Amino acid sequence: VNSAQTWSPRRFSKVQPDDDIGPFFEATARGRLALPRCANGHWLGPDTPRCPECGSTDLRWCDTAGQGWLVSWTVIHGRPTADGSSRPVATVAIAELDEGPWITGPLRVRDGRNLQAGTRLLVGFDSGEDETIPFFFLGESTKLWSRSE
Amino acid sequence: MTALGKVLDRTPSQFAAQAITLAVEDAGLTLDDVDGLLVSEGMSGGIGLGLQRQLGLQNLRLLSQVQGFGSTAVAMVSYAAMAVAAGSASVIGCVFADAPLRRESGSQYGELRPLSGWSSYEQAIGLTGANPRYALAARRHMETFGTTSEEFGAVAVAQRAWAAGNPVARWTEPITIDDHQASRWIAEPLHLLDCCLVSNGGIAVLVTSADRARHLRQPPVYVWGWGQGHPGYRPGPGSSFGLTSGAALSGPAAMAMAGVGPKDVDICEIYDCYTYTVVISLEDYGFVAKGEGGPFVATGALGPGGTLPTNTGGGQLSSYYLWGMTPLSEAVIQARGHGGARQCTPNDVILVSGNGGILDYHSTVILSSHEPSKR
Numbered sequence: 001v002n003s004a005q006t007w008s009p010r011r012f013s014k015v016q017p018d019d020d021i022g023p024f025f026e027a028t029a030r031g032r033l034a035l036p037r038c039a040n041g042h043w044l045g046p047d048t049p050r051c052p053e054c055g056s057t058d059l060r061w062c063d064t065a066g067q068g069w070l071v072s073w074t075v076i077h078g079r080p081t082a083d084g085s086s087r088p089v090a091t092v093a094i095a096e097l098d099e100g101p102w103i104t105g106p107l108r109v110r111d112g113r114n115l116q117a118g119t120r121l122l123v124g125f126d127s128g129e130d131e132t133i134p135f136f137f138l139g140e141s142t143k144l145w146s147r148s149e
Numbered sequence: 150m151t152a153l154g155k156v157l158d159r160t161p162s163q164f165a166a167q168a169i170t171l172a173v174e175d176a177g178l179t180l181d182d183v184d185g186l187l188v189s190e191g192m193s194g195g196i197g198l199g200l201q202r203q204l205g206l207q208n209l210r211l212l213s214q215v216q217g218f219g220s221t222a223v224a225m226v227s228y229a230a231m232a233v234a235a236g237s238a239s240v241i242g243c244v245f246a247d248a249p250l251r252r253e254s255g256s257q258y259g260e261l262r263p264l265s266g267w268s269s270y271e272q273a274i275g276l277t278g279a280n281p282r283y284a285l286a287a288r289r290h291m292e293t294f295g296t297t298s299e300e301f302g303a304v305a306v307a308q309r310a311w312a313a314g315n316p317v318a319r320w321t322e323p324i325t326i327d328d329h330q331a332s333r334w335i336a337e338p339l340h341l342l343d344c345c346l347v348s349n350g351g352i353a354v355l356v357t358s359a360d361r362a363r364h365l366r367q368p369p370v371y372v373w374g375w376g377q378g379h380p381g382y383r384p385g386p387g388s389s390f391g392l393t394s395g396a397a398l399s400g401p402a403a404m405a406m407a408g409v410g411p412k413d414v415d416i417c418e419i420y421d422c423y424t425y426t427v428v429i430s431l432e433d434y435g436f437v438a439k440g441e442g443g444p445f446v447a448t449g450a451l452g453p454g455g456t457l458p459t460n461t462g463g464g465q466l467s468s469y470y471l472w473g474m475t476p477l478s479e480a481v482i483q484a485r486g487h488g489g490a491r492q493c494t495p496n497d498v499i500l501v502s503g504n505g506g507i508l509d510y511h512s513t514v515i516l517s518s519h520e521p522s523k524r
Binding site for chain 2: 009010011012013014015016017018020021024043045046047052071072073074075076077080084085086088089090092094096100101102103104105106112113116117131133
């Protein structure tokens, strides 16, 4: 995990952890991206109470390596200004972690237009005012994704 | 169908009561004939089982609130058809009403909501409402299949051309691909003209037996088949999120029940919350191969004079946005032959889709101006 990256993505509302995802934010607070893992070793998404692979409900939160690949992204714009144009307010990505699960997060990128799916993503953390949240930044390599999933 | 659009002086329950009343009058019935009621609330809530009391309906034999978001209206028709066939009720009102546009503060869509858990995190980083989530889906389609923003624009252009023939459409001025490209970004890759509008209003349909429908005031519309499909995308390797919708399941089921295939469909009324939704739905229904929806819509096939008339009233993009009642109501108008300047012929096989969540919930019905045996 590259914790040298610092950035404070814009936050639009407060993060309110509940019992289901409390451990996710306990992990981000110590600079780790954690996800539930079942007794048979399958990695699950953050709000998944049952392993879709094997049906196990015996889950433990484990630290991932905090690296993945860009699946999709959007540059979100704010309300129009007086001249009818709009300005970007956030870029959000879906990353496929090396462990498998997809995670959404803010994407630290200069220009959201010159990206492509399969770009390497690394994870950083922003402690902010309430919960520490993850963000993605671009790594070096790009994976060639199959067009026929 | 009540007054639709920026109608700010009515509540959802008033819209719903008015819609049911209008539907009953339209059919040449009275409210006393209605013995079943299915209620669908929208973004602003405000309607539910209490609609029975508000309408003064007594001794209903069937009453329920139905929730499948954008898939609800089309699914309600199938539930009502099953209930009529089973003898559970004889005349079932299916109603949707919503009033998300408010005088003081614009639309309720896109507002921040009090959330907890994972959804509070996603809202905090900017994933508010449907726009950015559909943007993520559309981007994945573009990255995987090479679909372009201009191809999405072709859907908006075709539907605006249809809207010109619809007296109740909100936007009727013709647009071009350049207009689409120049419209401001909402959530890239979606421009303003990729997104549906927001409307207030209420629409109701009545479902009854074919025998009874034949003796009512309006030409009957026959339900030939229905299906649902809810993908349950798993957010991980191999997920088809953004690439395949529930239409891949609901479409073949509905068409098999109706005894038709994509080649038999005369008119499509496709849930069009976004231009992209039309593209992916047409692929999943089998009108075109997976990944070729973009080039297909770019040929102009969907517009007036095209090979596959689609969203013939202008759809949610140009006319009015009442969730699944938008495609359903236009399908009824076309099946009755009441489309006026925009009437399509033939109108024997009309496919109607409902799509809810972020491609999570899907329903299809096949409607016709004829009984299946009289094609």
